[in-house]
Amino acid sequence: MVKGALLVAGTTSDAGKSVVTAGICRWLARQGVRVAPYKAQNMSLNSYVTADGAEIGRAQVMQAQAAGLEPVADMNPILLKPGSDRRSQVVLMGRPVADVDAMEYGALKDLLRATALEAFERLRKRYDVVVCEGAGSPAEINLRRGDIANMGLARAANLPVIVVGDIDRGGVFAAFYGTVGLLDAADQSHISGFVVNKFRGAPELLEPGLDQLRQLTGRAVYGVLPWLDGLWLDVEDSLGLDNRSVVMGAPHGRQTLRVAVAKLPRISNFTDLDALAAEPGVVVRFVTGPAELDDADLVVLPGSRATVTDLAWLRESGLAAAIRERKGPVLGICGGFQMLGREIVDEVESKAGLVEGLGMLPARVEFVPEKRLGRPEGVAYGQPVRAYEIHHGLTTVDGGEPFLDGCRAGDVWGTTWHGALENDGFRRAFLADVAGRAGRDFVPAPDTDFARLREARLDALGDLVERHLDTGALLRLIEHGPPAVPSLPPGAGR
Template sequence: MWEDPGVRSVRAVRGALLVAGTTSDAGKSVVTAGICRWLARQGVRVAPFKAQNMSLNSYVTTDGAEIGRAQAMQAQAAGIEPDADMNPVLLKPGSDRRSQVVLLGRPVADVDAMEYGRVRDMLRATALRSLDRLRSRYDVVICEGAGSPAEINLRRGDLANMGLARAAGLPVVVVGDIDRGGVFAAFYGTVGLLEAADQALVAGFVVNKFRGAPELLRPGLDQLRGLTGREVYGVLPWADGLWLDVEDSLALDARPAATREPYGRQTLRVAVVRLPRMSNFTDVDALAAEPGVVVRFVTAAADLDDADLVVLPGSRATVDDLAWLRRTGLAAALPARKGPILGVCGGFQMLGREIVDEVESGAGRVDGLGLLPARFAFAADKVLGRPSGHAYGESVSAYEIHHGVATVDGGEPFLDGCRVANVWGTTWHGALENDGFRRAFLADVAREAGRDFTPAPGTDFARLREERLDALGDLVERHLDTDALLRLIEHGPPELPFLPPGAPDPVP
């Protein structure tokens, strides 16, 4: 965990703040992490919190609780161990209409929208108790909202945005992604759609991902202040290379596309199959951090042609995603290409001979792709753990999150799974974050693929993650009005005007 013996101390500060956003992927997670890192460097005991998270990227705490991966990253930014109170309600969609509810780190039900409404009050009460516990243990809690606070069709049951802010008396800062365009309309519209009691808690705005001339932006910021009566707490510039444990696949759309031009023999090309219900795709972040490794997410069989390694990632809907592989032709392309394949968790299950699932899909017995000698039976209880072991002579620490229990009857041992020729399978997430193991595995992949690639010996993924968190803290310190944020945390929002619905008076 992060620690700094030369930490500077600010005046004693206690309180909380909610970081909301105009949209999903506006930057709430990274701004929350940046504020946590900045406060921790000042000697403030700070913790992150997200009352309800809808994400297929999750993490297992040391005591076996499943929480959103983003909250684990934010806890690292704060220099503390993650725990279930930091994300008391985690929703994991298995289809467009049903989600698994993970409550305080344990799965409790699969519900649709109507069923969710019947347990909503219980979830809200649980979330508020978690927030109270965090506030009793830490000086400051930085809360992250979900989606947008202006989803007026969902306001009645909201427990992550203004519903949380109202219940806990939290000041709110709204983050907007200017790179998408329309950020001023999004800021104004977000406030304008809220009822008066909600508006009273929205203190102001943070502009995210700005690239351009500040003098061209300033008139818009001044007009926004005049129209809303609310402050702009800063403008965060665009920063490359800050991919940190993202919450959902929306963030993948913003990544620069990997070029399809020839890479040269010293470049290793990794194709990650972008399954419809792909989960824990953060497993490949460590691959993307390796010099000379190019990672791209693909959805078509032709995209596998020039790949040295294909990764089948985890899935929240293994049987349905296996059917999607067959519909798209990817299922036929995988064994036909003869190159290295790595299956992780759900991907491992798809590569096996058979899946028996009466739990997740209710499909019963389904044939796998037959590339690995493993059979999987889905159990009602989810396996949650932090396993460790060895492979390629290297120590490996990981985490596991799965209903499918493997029976392996052949092949070479590989972590908790197996290997046959150039196909590997494991249920362990995060294994590739172990530097020695990752380099040895990639060297083996390169040999199998006939690629003249040697992994760089100095890549330290844990250090790289810390450097990225420090970069977020630096952005907050340099570009946000941190004194004003501290006042909000301690004293709440100032008295603010009500913004009536409808168009504002024209600006001359």
């Protein structure tokens, strides 16, 4: 049985590291290998609560599912949640420990590095293979000295590294060569080869370029992954929102149901909308201006890492006034629910004190230092609902109808629960109610199984790896570690 580890890096953010890592995990799991995912440090506002109450990145949850595992904090020991351009909350082993700027973060580096390596070693002892995902690019030379997630991890754990490049963006050959060339010789020795991602067309057209890349770098090309639509589940950050106006199939009624989601500057857990976008006949699009609400049947205010700041943006953009004036269904989730209430008292995130909400729900929110993390269960529309919650705001409801842990007033709903829409029965009942109130001839599909759809997409990732990568070479790389590879010519490195 193969044993070892591998680091999947990328030429850029959103190059496809997360999905390639998940695909390798699914492929190995299907071979009977006990495999676990790992990301030392993740900067993301899409997070999840594990069964034991730890907060980790959604991408690692998806990768754990690909491996057939229940996610745990060791798979993502450090999670950074930006609250502004300069400050982030540091979540260590699933619990928030500090809110820091870039300079203050440096003081935590030794603790973070030690914790990350300890988590990795626990996974390596427990599983046959650990597939690690890097962060951003390994060639971010301004950050190399304190790096934990890329070449710092590769050097500390003696990991082979494959670099994924997004050819759909253009410039992938320069990105591959430049990634290696910017590293010093010791880091270069861990870069074992490349994977071309998101290719549209005939692979033989790439061969001249791939041959030159092999000759120039002395490194292998492990394969070319074709473009495949519909693999956007559990994306890591808002870079993945640009292509998410999608309808999954023909509606059961004569009309589609149109959902407009406010694209807040600090939008978090927008993966809540994945289940809506997976519903046949439902069109989900992310919007930034009031005119985009004109034809919406449902408006969603999603989660936010900076509720008060994003509420101010909502007002400045004109969306707040448009939402208040419109007649039709509105759903607020977590931070969106808080915005819909009468007032917010925040001495924790923004420290703005008392702030007036949109006043569309009879609720008051007060932020407290202790973050609430949980996996609640309840009933709505007569259907069971299992969800998770991540918030500093404590909400008091003084009217309306109960709705999960929040409330409903007329055509406006609010809840702090994430993931509720992944419950098939509840989602169908909610959408049927929305369609009726919006006057749309839309009937939810009776057989959409979101969990099964996610599994099918993970299988599709495993199929991509099996069919388009040199899996034999990957197994040798995992088992034997970094191969002997040349440094680039003098002057090509740093």
